[in-house]
Amino acid sequence: MLTLIKGGEVYAPSYMGKKDILLVGNKIGYIKDEICVPKDFVDINIIDAKDKYVVPGFIDSHVHICGGGGEGGFKTRTPEIQLTDITLGGVTTVIGVLGTDGTTRTMSNLIAKARGLEEEGITTYVYTGSYQVPIRTITGSIQDDIILIDKIIGVGEVALSDHRSSQPTVEDIMKIAAEARVGGILSDKAGVINIHMGDGERQLDFLEEIVETTEIPITQFLPTHMGRNTKLFIKSIEYAKKGGFIDFTTSSSSEEKKSRDTKPSRALKILLEEGVSPKNITFSSDGQGSLPKFDNERNFIGLGVGKVTSLYEEVRDAILDEGVSMDKALMTITSNPANILKLYRKGYIKEGMDSDVVLIDKDTLEIDTVIAMGRVMILEGEIIVKGTFE
The missing domain is CATH 2.30.40.10 (Urease, subunit C, domain 1)
Structure with missing residues (x-):
């Protein structure tokens, strides 16, 4: 045709x-x-x-294609995503992830769903693992997963600074990064570690320590949810100026939209004004993931569902409401994720x-x-x- x-x-x-x-x-x-x-x-x-x-067709680098959630019990497990949930948002390439639940949502399920979406017409890849450490892989090895399974391009989303994480040590994350890096080198894939950043006080401490004390480069990590709170956002500016990649989640509850001072469209403008390279900033939707709400004592009190369509909505807001140039706004969902994830035929x-x-x-x-x-x-x-x- x-x-x-x-x-x-x-x-x-x-x-x-x-x-x-x-x-x-x-x-x-x-x-x-x-x-x-x-x-x-x-x-x-x-x-x-x-x-x-x-x-260019949009790249969404963080989508719970099998559904996510479960923080409020089995009834709160969000459903699998449908094709038009993705295409109506202009997205033509998705990276599938597991999240909090690495038990009832499995890597086999994730890969099968990715292949199904590709049969329906879009391009898909996945990360191996979930919040939990040790990483639950297909082959028993992070390196083998990345090298031998075409769909797997990295590791994620591994949770840090979050009450739902496995509370890994710096050494745990260091070893994951080393194995992912070698797997990526040997297969010409990105081998990145997609890091779920919670709202804990440790913030980016683990990643910065690894970069300072080992030979692993800062570009091996793609931390997401960097607009979760103001303190983390401010820290992200310094991190990005050191050469790190930072990703902002576009899905949010209606309450968050009203109160959040780090809305991705606004964050993009501030980052550019602060001198952060436009090539180091990405947006992702967290589509079909749950948006749990917790009280001050970490008790679950409600749930929403992330939408892939929010991805371009934030880009559009950056252009119309914040005055960001169209090319720089589009980079966050086209060329930047393509370059970071080594998707050589995408993003342009x-x-x-x-x-x-x-x-x-x-x-x-x-x-x-x-x-x-x-x-x-x-x-x-x-x-x-x-x-x-x-």
């Missing part, structure tokens, strides 16, 4: 101006100022992108890359059309492809 996107204004995510883009199957074939179709050539799908921005609009493309309305900045691996999933706001059980 050939698909021609005509007359759109391209952010790749850097600005390219008005271009025509020819998608050849699952790859971007040509990008030209104008691509003309011969009059007698009929086997081509033409999408009019006039008055649209054309951007460039000839030879995977044909993951999103069209955005220029006036409203709402998502208009979503194309994943050359297949139109959403067209002019309407769902074209549904998941198997939708």
Whole structure:
């Protein structure tokens, strides 16, 4: 199938101006100022992108595709995600994770769900493990999982500074990082450790100690939930200036949205003003994960569910409400996660890359059309492809 996107204004995510883009199957074939179709050539799908921005498909690097939760008992286990929960948010690549529950949610389940979503049309990868240490793997080894299982690109989400963690030592995390790093080197994968940051007082202490006392580079870690509280956010600025990657969670409860002073869109503006490299900042949704609420004594009092659609909502807010430039805002969900996670064919609009493309309305900045691996999933706001059980 050939698909021609005509007359759109391209952010790749850097600005390219008005271009025509020819998608050849699952790859971007040509990008030209104008691509003309011969009059007698009929086997081509033409999408009019006039008055649209054309951007790379979004990468969500932290999604509980099997569901998450359980902090309030078995009835609070959130359901598995559906395809359109993802594509309606412009996301064409997801990284699946396990969270608090590494018992009833298993690595076999996670990989099977990832393969199912890929059969339905999007690109998927996963992390091995969950909150718990020692890491529960498929093969019995972190290094072997990363090297031998194509879907596994790193470790996560390992919980630190959180009352729900396994309370690992610095040495525990050090050994996990070392094994993941070698696994990544030998398989040309990222081998990163996705760290769940809780709201405890230790914050980033473990990661900073490892970087200062070993040969493991700061780029081996991708700590998330960095806007969880103001103290952690302030600490993240210093950490990122040292070269560390920092990830901000876009899903939140309505109460958090009202009170949080580290909303990702706002945080992005502050980070850029503080001189943090725009290449070191990512957003992820925590989609389909539970959003547990605890009282001051750590008792469970309520639950929400994370939404993948929140990912682009925060990018849009950064542009419209905070005045962040479109290219820098888009980097947080396109080129940055692609580079950090070594997803070589993702995150850019460039000839030879995977044909993951999103069209955005220029006036409203709402998502208009979503194309994943050359297949139109959403067209002019309407769902074209549904998941198997939708």
